[in-house]
Amino acid sequence: MVLASPPADDGASALQRMLGDNVITTTLEKMWNWARSWSFWPLSYGCNCCPIEMMAAGGARFDIARFGYEVFRAVPRQADLLVVAGPITLKMAPVVKRVYEQMPSPKWVLAMGNCATSGGPFRDGYSILPGADSLFKVDIYVPGCPPRPEALFHGLLELKRRVERGEY
């Protein structure tokens, strides 16, 4: 199995030709990224409606475990993907920010739903942030109110592609 094909004329591909299919050459970083992209450990943050779809994604019907992303953590230290599924209130904002900072790098953020993307229906309210990206960098936006589990998977697989290529 070749994880990613290096440019045609470098030494590595010559080596690969020499070794045939018996030995794999790659870089450590590529190995890491390949492994990371198939096993996000999500930390969930949510209010009540988007998280229901997230829970459905974890259930047997949609089965997030097909992709290796089922290890939902309740501890930031063990997670590398923050799924913001719901509005962030002004009071909650410092807490979410702190939880994000407690996650070890590399880490990613997926904004699930209109609330996390832009404040959604509460945007003009007196107590809601207009989107998670006013607190930290968001890698993937999944629109919808709420998005279906398929949409969440689409976002996760998009993130997977990026992480695999090391584009983060």
Added chain:
Amino acid sequence: MDASALDGLLADLHASAPGGLEVRRDGACTLLQAAPADLPVVMRLLREQAGLNYLANLTAVDRGESFEVVYHLFRIPADGAQVVVKCRVPRAEPRLPSVVALYPTADWQEREVYDLMGVIFDGHPNLVRVLLPDDFVGHPLRKDFKVTAT
């Protein structure tokens, strides 16, 4: 509550509320409009003599010149009895005695009314914001509150 039980108490209530007490009936619900200064004694009579031992809800309405604080009282075990006490405080000086000592469920609810409507409950053990961050400016459920961009 059944009308006769409260009727027996009404004379006492009127006597103990020099600020005036307006009584209205709407089906099973009895509504009392009391003056702010009379609130503690009215609530105590309702609790101790009418047996309304549960404050289920405490909220406030912006009436323009005044704020109307509303208390919903029930009995436990439930028997359908319901008394609503309303109290108006002027907008310029929105102060009301706290009923936390009488009804512990009033604790967070008075904080909420303080937080969102800006009514100050004298005698509350810890009157700080409960839903909004401590550094929030203003009371957003007042009709004249304007949202500034976050």
